[in-house]
Amino acid sequence: MKPELGVCYYPEHWPEAMWADDAASMVETGLAWVRIGEFGWSRMEPQPGDLQFEWLDSAIETLGTAGLKVVLGTPTTTPPRWMLDKHPDMLAVDAQGNPRKFGSRRHYCFSHKGYIDECVRIAQIMGKRYGRNPHVAAWQIDNEYGCHDTTISYSPSALLAFRYWLMDQYGTIGDLNEAWGNVFWSMEYNDFDQIELPNLTVTEPNPAHVLAFRRFSSDQVVAFNKAQVDVLRTHIDAPLLHNYMGRVLDFDHFEVGADLDIATWDSYPIGFLSDRLEASEEHKTAFLQQGDPDMQAFHHDLYRAVGRGRCWVMELQPGPVNWAPYNPAPLPGMVRLWSLEAVAHGAEVVSYFRWRQAPFAQEQMHAGLLTPDNRAAPALPEVRQTAEDLANLGEVHQTTAQVAILFDYASDWAWTTQPQGAGFDYFRLIFSAYQALRRAGLSVDFITANDAAKRQYKLVLGPGIATLDRDVERHLKDRSDLTVLGPRSGAITRDFQIPKQGRPGLNCLDCNVDMVETLPPDVERAVEGGGAGKHWIDRLSGTAQDLLSFADKTPALKGADGFWYLAGFPDTDLWDRIVAMAAQDTGIPLHPMPAGLRRRETTDYEFLINYNAEPVDWNGHTIKGCDVAILKRNPPGQS
Amino acid sequence: MKPELGVCYYPEHWPEAMWADDAASMVETGLAWVRIGEFGWSRMEPQPGDLQFEWLDSAIETLGTAGLKVVLGTPTTTPPRWMLDKHPDMLAVDAQGNPRKFGSRRHYCFSHKGYIDECVRIAQIMGKRYGRNPHVAAWQIDNEYGCHDTTISYSPSALLAFRYWLMDQYGTIGDLNEAWGNVFWSMEYNDFDQIELPNLTVTEPNPAHVLAFRRFSSDQVVAFNKAQVDVLRTHIDAPLLHNYMGRVLDFDHFEVGADLDIATWDSYPIGFLSDRLEASEEHKTAFLQQGDPDMQAFHHDLYRAVGRGRCWVMELQPGPVNWAPYNPAPLPGMVRLWSLEAVAHGAEVVSYFRWRQAPFAQEQMHAGLLTPDNRAAPALPEVRQTAEDLANLGEVHQTTAQVAILFDYASDWAWTTQPQGAGFDYFRLIFSAYQALRRAGLSVDFITANDAAKRQYKLVLGPGIATLDRDVERHLKDRSDLTVLGPRSGAITRDFQIPKQGRPGLNCLDCNVDMVETLPPDVERAVEGGGAGKHWIDRLSGTAQDLLSFADKTPALKGADGFWYLAGFPDTDLWDRIVAMAAQDTGIPLHPMPAGLRRRETTDYEFLINYNAEPVDWNGHTIKGCDVAILKRNPPGQS
Amino acid sequence: MKPELGVCYYPEHWPEAMWADDAASMVETGLAWVRIGEFGWSRMEPQPGDLQFEWLDSAIETLGTAGLKVVLGTPTTTPPRWMLDKHPDMLAVDAQGNPRKFGSRRHYCFSHKGYIDECVRIAQIMGKRYGRNPHVAAWQIDNEYGCHDTTISYSPSALLAFRYWLMDQYGTIGDLNEAWGNVFWSMEYNDFDQIELPNLTVTEPNPAHVLAFRRFSSDQVVAFNKAQVDVLRTHIDAPLLHNYMGRVLDFDHFEVGADLDIATWDSYPIGFLSDRLEASEEHKTAFLQQGDPDMQAFHHDLYRAVGRGRCWVMELQPGPVNWAPYNPAPLPGMVRLWSLEAVAHGAEVVSYFRWRQAPFAQEQMHAGLLTPDNRAAPALPEVRQTAEDLANLGEVHQTTAQVAILFDYASDWAWTTQPQGAGFDYFRLIFSAYQALRRAGLSVDFITANDAAKRQYKLVLGPGIATLDRDVERHLKDRSDLTVLGPRSGAITRDFQIPKQGRPGLNCLDCNVDMVETLPPDVERAVEGGGAGKHWIDRLSGTAQDLLSFADKTPALKGADGFWYLAGFPDTDLWDRIVAMAAQDTGIPLHPMPAGLRRRETTDYEFLINYNAEPVDWNGHTIKGCDVAILKRNPPGQS
């Protein structure tokens, strides 16, 4: 696979007279792809049924003849204002019961049948018109599902659909009452029609109720997406894709991804560091203009799994954005660094958002490759340089890693529903594991519980996995040399009950959770020999060996052959110890990295990615600040 | 009185086959009481009118024949879902106007007549069925009034009831206008029907309006409770009780308590430290796994007054709970310590919540005496030990203290309505006084203004008492050697006006509040000789002697024979000075205590309660960490 | 002009028997003015149409014959409760969609036609009755527009009026779509009836939509005020005024002021420091009992411009207030200091709020000149002293300053709509400029963009001015020696688009904004030679000279003859450097002031105002703490 570059473009924002020049400039800059159309419904259909696709025909023709491959988006993320006159109840409703009004984007409820039909209609029209267009080389469905907290809706449509979904899941109301433990607090229902959405209750609703609603809400996204997939597949052969976001866990990306061909995502490294990462003030200041050194890699690796090996970056930040609390500029070199890093992690295409900064509306302060008055913005020369780098690089091929992280969206829904202690968060826990592996210089894969039956790794980490089926346990045991679970793994059933067999309820490890403690952020439990548990402590018993102990001699890590269970949320030092112990146990060679320097191996290359502003020396190489060193890999066995 | 132990149990959560074993184990553990039923309505009446009490008959029989005394709860805290079909408008409404929906508990408005009738109906059915059952030795009405902020409701039912209540209080609308000062800002009403509930106003509503609504809301709880009391009294002789909470001041517990026989409360020392106490980070960390050393004693003493001498702990925390921001485990010994401390303060029964941890629903992470899979949880052996300790201790009798605190729920409503300075809070002020007395090793009683006519103390503290009738002043003067009022005492009338005679408006002390200042938390006013005033400063004048002065020579404490008035909210040092001065004035011997060690005298014993994790030496005794030393008291006069 | 003192008085709150004594005491204290009536509607018209003005006749007569001049207020800020029965939909609606209920004040929507008619009716009745009354020497319309965030309403009335306003502004829906850039995110409308108010959108609404709504909302205040102006003008000759607030920018005070004769404002120095100023903890503690040394002067200078040279203080804080987070007392001397400072800045009348503290309702903890029980409060002797000082002072005349600040309410609306970085705020930026000028001992005028054509200054500062017309640029260039713009000046069009000519789009300076960065509060960009940019950084290019550079050599200040552009939000040191450079460039003599000491020149006097608690030496004078030194000015040229 030969990585390429692309850009997001909005012909409808600019005079048609500019299109050809824009297209030529894109090609000249080294871009091969251009994404268009995903916000264009009001121009495709200005009034209900009044289809006006000539401008889009022309745009595709202009871009295509210039040599660009087009990604065409269905515009269902932004229904025009007239759609609300047809479907006044199509809006999502927030937890306070207020409709989330027209006037920005993503103003629809995933459960509204009438709106889904409209989406299928417009997708069908587009599929028919452009399905065999030679310039249209890929299709994007909708845009950034879940952005602006839009997965969950408390609308009447959602309520109705939820009741049907529950009937389907539980069959009888008695079975539902039993599964949810509704005898507690006399919450038993006589009929599915009595069930409400779990908002605005006097105090915390039944977590089983909430988790069911979260599963339902995810399923609605999957079904919404699939409705367009099904109609498009009848008209097109090009790959279908969607652009996911960073740290959005509200729906199961693996399930949406299963219906698509490629997973793409929108990478805003500086905005994400500022608005969605727990980190010290010091860390945030050190990487203010670079982004967190692991956040992008994490998502590349995760979405490579979601795309079953195929992933892109659909939107890459080219300068200051408009939506984070603070919006500084990337340091010189960072746009290129992020691009090459994406390629190292498997991105087939890296596409920038956007070609030219818009002079109007919500994103007018969001930088592009060009300024609003059509001058080159700082990112443009970096993109040009990146295109040259990629040309020199040639083919890049991914290899299977030795280490995998077991990732499960439903675990986030469970622990968000009942965190038990403020500060415990599934993503945070998984990300801390990922960071530890990367500090050790390892390349990482993500797998689902389903993958456990099919994939083979030296080491699998599964912290925080809410539900652990016996089957999955067996597959992990069979196929990986070592699996490390805990804390809070195997802690509930699918219906949010503590498993009858106790927690974590493993067959291959005699280890029981007797009690759980959660701790304030300034309190930790020291582990003998270094490191500490924080936030969450499983108090363990059982005959499995104590591999590590807390200062009070209670177990911090218990293990038997091929299976370990970790009692607490590890701090940095404890993670490093666990990774070292696991590596020794499984014979994985480690490559400890300096702060801010990260490493990624492909078949032929070793990428050394320096997020620091200053140069770093490592292993005989000096990597400049905000730069990437790409080394030809030694033959296997000598790394 | 011989203190006993008990436990909360939910037979409806477990197979009937387990009940007998559970009962036997309870008895074997040393428990004498078991509370059941208070969340069981959906099992007692699964459909409207479909009464199914056989399971409860059987549970009572099983528990009773095993030797346990049953506390039977009316289940009105959790009406089943079908109740809402009968009474769709029975839900409380929050300050934003949203109904507080079904799906957890306490989902009712205290003012809804239809629901009150349902509660009377089910209480009558239970009273008839179990009123003479020999195993049912006490009755609990409802559960934790006011929990989850449920005292106040902005529902249509509440509005209607409020208007009638106002008519009853004020007679004519003109009198109401006059009493509230509605001429201010043209808020005058022409008719009671024009009065709304005081939410969602443009800016602060009239504090008289709010205080009336707070009084009304409290009265509605009293009436709600009394409706069940009245019907139960016709069928039963056993004592009636209710389980109050920690730091819930939204209704007048004395008034509810006047209709009941015993006051019980639910004591969660670790949760309360974390979620409802102002304290330094350092203090919270030091007592993270023990709870605040004064919080439990405070409530024992308060509820002993509410119960007119009779009090229990109905729910005691046996391990980590599920609802605080962070939920660590009690240190070993603490469950026993809390139990013995309760006994020292007069608890006739200490009952743990709950027998076995539920594997489902909201409280599945709330520890019990047993784990969900029926193994002993850490608290079980401590409870067993406590039972033995109590057997050895025998009878425990309370004595009247030398010191009392004047406590008044309406003062909290008043100062919550108009705090005047952030940080001023009635409970906080009272609690700081209580802590000072306990640092001095004193046992403390609580009294109401009504009690002032009947009870006699060497010293009465009445800081923050909003309204002070002439009668009460006279009784205090007559019956106590010294009364210390202020700050913010006698500051308003019942209708939230500044009294015509000025503030504090005392007959027996020439002392006037000329001006009030409130201060940011980091600013204080030093007192000459040590200590400082914080948060609130009454600027005083008058001929009464200046017993203490601020650094600028203005009065910090003024006094005449038997009556003192304190100008500011004292810090720790100032409280200690005032207590010492008052003790010297009244001849009360002090017993200064080390940090974390507390002392309580009963007729025969001196309890020394060590909340510290480490041992403490005091007065020739070494008290181990998390332990209680129980000393036979010296004959009176030698203490 | 000979400055006078006044007071706010509520005869309706006190027995008529007290009025004459009150009036005599006012006169005796040295007060010349008394404001009454503005909250009195429920007494003027207790039932719809039942007019009862006898009490007001009598009050005016009593006050007037005692020698006081009356300011009579129209009572439209507090419609009586019966008004809502006539106009149930007259309430404003908050952003969540809840009506803002009766029960305090300002409970009306500016767009409700029915209520506006009621206001005109009552104004007409009052105008007819008192228009020629010899004691009524001025009229106040309504009270504190915008207080309690009341400018903006999301009511149905507002929606309807907004649509008409948009039709009027844009003519066709196509022009509106174009002007707002609604093609972005398919936000295009087919009809004005489809436009909603910009609340409750899924994510940020179009800033053009919001800014239009903000302009509309301001226009509604102007129109509301003008309706009363128009009817009153037909009956009275006395000046019309309104009392504005501190740091309320939600409507255009210049436009309201254009219809009135005098601008007055309500000055609460201690409350404002606490509740509406960004400042360090240290600064807030140092001036806790004095208020910020620049806040009052700022508003005097601003409202002197709003009143086209005529301004009053209508309400001055005489002691602790009731509404700030903390409410300490003014240090002795401060009430007099604030009064004399107001006079120095042009106040014709300084009026205290209020005569006697009310013993009831919302403001019962708000100090007056008398206590509720009619004793002298601490401020009374200070007011008496101030009256003597003013008698000694005689005439005070204002001069035009050498320096002006360009002030624009719409810029605040724009930057509130899209701050781009948390911490960027228009008032904060302008205030920091004002503080820098005052640290340099300069007197300051405020001007609008319209004034630029008419007024002449050595130096004009225009930081943050959102929109800069070519005309205004030319007038600034022509009439001032030096204009300093930036940061974020000339950054958008009136319709919130980036100008086609780029930013700041100046003719007389070749300087372009290439990129904008916003920074967290703890990050700054050092400027070579001292000082730094914070919060906001315009990255500049262009041929204009770099007068200052950041440490990375990018421009911090660019300039050409008579026009400079500043790249970042300056910290204190950078502002001081810029003021010094500008002063040198324009020949303005500076008078650097010690902390807390401020200076104001009138024709004949130099006022030295010491906000510090301690004495300060300056220029050979010692000014006592909390005191004002008033020096006869040297003849021009020797200052």
Ligand SMILES: [Zn+2]
């Ligand atoms: Zn995006």
Ligand SMILES: [Zn+2]
């Ligand atoms: Zn409870």
Ligand SMILES: [Zn+2]
């Ligand atoms: Zn005011």
